[in-house]
């Protein structure tokens with residue numbers, strides 16, 4: 001079992017990437033309500049990430065979405081982030097809003113449109129070079145809404161071909177992540193719909209291509225921790241999008257609805273990755289992907305990091321040796337009890353100590369609510 005000092009060390013070095021879009025205006029397909037304090041451009045998003053990092057010391061970088069975060073000068077953007085102690089993280093090309101992509105982007109039958117999607121991705125690789133980002137995070141919504149609309153095989157081949165062209169443009173130390181999602185915006189079929197499809201493609205496309213698991217992208221009841229284990233074993237788990245869901249891809253605060261599932265996922269992750277390592281992001285990219293529709297953005301991100309730290313701490317409490325023994329003895333009750341023992345431990349005291357030792361506020365959410373700098377920022381933006 002891990003010593004308390006080691007657990008604390010690990011939590012101290014556990015960092016997660018925050019999404020620029022988590023600080024900006026967002027909504028549902030019905031309406032995007034205005035939330036006081038929301039960031040109005042990518043610079044304000046970086047300011048917010050820096051503010052969150054100042055309070056939590058748990059932010060590794062800011063993921064950006066293109067074209068949402070398009071700017072004239074990406075070097076300047078990178079420098080702006082660096083001045084605030086942050087890096088630019090994963091670059092996410094957006095294939096779902098352009099009018100031309102009505103019938104698909106990287107798999108479109110129309111060669112001009114397909115080329116446009118490829119070129120748009122090349123542009124993102126350029127942005128990665130300017131911002132020193134190492135992760136190209138691809139979510140491709142292409143699919144179909146009705147039986148007969150597309151020829152599955154042909155569409156998949158077109159997608160594969162586009163991805164091959166893109167992979168050739170990646171530099172050696174760049175990784176392309178393929179994020180799968182089983183439905184939405186297409187409601188009948190999605191080309192990259194599950195971990196298996198993403199795995200097949202990442203195998204074919206080579207070492208620089210891996211799979212990204214978004215917690216909201218599976219049918220109900222899917223055993224995500226098993227997917228995590230399989231992909232890790234095959235060295236193809238490249239990244240995570242953390243969020244929570246009840247019905248579909250709800251993008252709610254991570255750990256809000258299914259904390260035990262999240263814990264079980266961390267239990268698997270720990271077997272393959274040292275999530276606290278400095279070089280963590282080179283091995284696995286950990287990113288929040290949430291849409292805080294009704295919550296104020298900064299407290300929502302702080303809450304998310306809090307939930308992740310709590311879950312990570314609990315997972316580190318698992319006695320893996322004892323668990324192995326129980327499994328060997330076919331002691332099913334004991335095996336489950338070992339997991340429960342860790343899960344049910346109140347780790348908030350450990351987190352408080354970690355924060356004290358780092359000189360951070362112990363109650364991060366309360367701190368934001370009482371922080372003049374925060375409220376001044378909220379007033380200035382309205």
Ligand code: RM4
Pocket residue numbers: 092139179181214241249289
């Ligand atoms: C998708 C997917 C992507 C995210 C977009 C906004 O469902 O999760 O990662 O970039 O939404």
Ligand code: MN
Pocket residue numbers: 139179214241289
């Ligand atoms: Mn996602």
Ligand code: MN
Pocket residue numbers: 181214216217249
């Ligand atoms: Mn999603």
